[in-house]
Amino acid sequence: MPRLSRKVAIVTGAAGGIGSAIATAFAREGAALCLVDRDEAGLADRVARLGAERCCACAADISDPEDVARATATAVDRYGRLDILISNAGIEGRVLPVTEYPIEDFDRVMAVNVRGVFLTLREAMPAMQRRGGGSIVITSSIAGLRGFAGLSAYSASKHAVLGLMRCAALEGAPHGIRVNTIHPSPIETRMMRAIEEGAAPGAADAAKTGFAARIPAGRYGTPEEVAALALFLASDESGFCSGGAYSVDGAMSAG
Numbered sequence: 001m002p003r004l005s006r007k008v009a010i011v012t013g014a015a016g017g018i019g020s021a022i023a024t025a026f027a028r029e030g031a032a033l034c035l036v037d038r039d040e041a042g043l044a045d046r047v048a049r050l051g052a053e054r055c056c057a058c059a060a061d062i063s064d065p066e067d068v069a070r071a072t073a074t075a076v077d078r079y080g081r082l083d084i085l086i087s088n089a090g091i092e093g094r095v096l097p098v099t100e101y102p103i104e105d106f107d108r109v110m111a112v113n114v115r116g117v118f119l120t121l122r123e124a125m126p127a128m129q130r131r132g133g134g135s136i137v138i139t140s141s142i143a144g145l146r147g148f149a150g151l152s153a154y155s156a157s158k159h160a161v162l163g164l165m166r167c168a169a170l171e172g173a174p175h176g177i178r179v180n181t182i183h184p185s186p187i188e189t190r191m192m193r194a195i196e197e198g199a200a201p202g203a204a205d206a207a208k209t210g211f212a213a214r215i216p217a218g219r220y221g222t223p224e225e226v227a228a229l230a231l232f233l234a235s236d237e238s239g240f241c242s243g244g245a246y247s248v249d250g251a252m253s254a255g
């Protein structure tokens with residue numbers, strides 16, 4: 001029996017590394033999918049790969065309330081319900097000390113990573129409540145559990161969604177809506193390439209070696225390893241798990 005049979009899921013950031021791996025894992029486990037991203041070409045590519053019978057796309061900016069409402073309506077109109085929200089879209093911002101961090105970049109990181117997640121919860125929770133419950137997984141980060149020099153906006157935004165998750169979990173529990181965060185360490189995607197280059201311009205490979213050495217497992221994780229955790233939290237197997245912060249980080253947060 002597929003683990004997500006008869007489930008309808010929205011995945012934001014679905015054109016990116018982790019979102020794409022989550023969409024692939026969910027499709028394999030029988031979910032009907034609505035993929036959301038601001039990258040329209042990337043979305044079209046994912047839908048072509050996963051098959052248009054059980055997968056649709058909605059190009060949207062998650063920091064825009066109208067876009068998020070349209071994306072949620074796309075899923076509900078097409079499949080008649082919403083069971084799962086993977087609120088995963090995010091941006092890394094710049095790699096600079098607090099004292100040099102441009103205010104407009106700080107605001108944009110907060111707009112996408114915090115306001116964007118808030119907007120997706122705000123739209124998805126009523127839709128889930130109408131059908132008697134659901135599961136929401138927010139992609140935070142190890143930077144949502146501890147600080148990293150140079151990543152103030154990103155780290156602040158990823159801490160903030162922990163608070164959002166905890167409030168939404170309390171509010172959702174009476175309605176059968178579970179809400180959890182996942183906290184990956186560095187994962188092999190475009191985002192880490194950008195952070196490596198930002199931390200050491202022209203020496204990204206050396207930066208990567210340094211970052212990997214700070215992970216007790218000795219390597220970055222893969223998008224598929226993150227997707228496996230998201231799949232567990234999205235599925236009914238995790239029926240009593242809500243309000244939790246789940247690490248997938250090669251023991252990085254243990255030390």
Ligand SMILES: NC(=O)c1ccc[n+]([C@@H]2O[C@H](COP(=O)([O-])OP(=O)(O)OC[C@H]3O[C@@H](n4cnc5c(N)ncnc54)[C@H](O)[C@@H]3O)[C@@H](O)[C@H]2O)c1
Nearest residue numbers: 013015016017018037038061062089090141186187189191
């Ligand atoms: N890669 C890592 O090491 C890592 C570690 C911890 C957490 N994360 C988090 O995982 C999530 C996915 O990151 P990724 O590594 O797959 O990066 P990625 O850059 O490959 O994917 C992010 C996706 O989000 C989309 N996106 C960005 N802003 C958007 C917006 N305003 N509206 C709609 N879509 C938007 C991008 O187009 C992209 O497809 C992010 O929230 C990120 O912060 C990543």
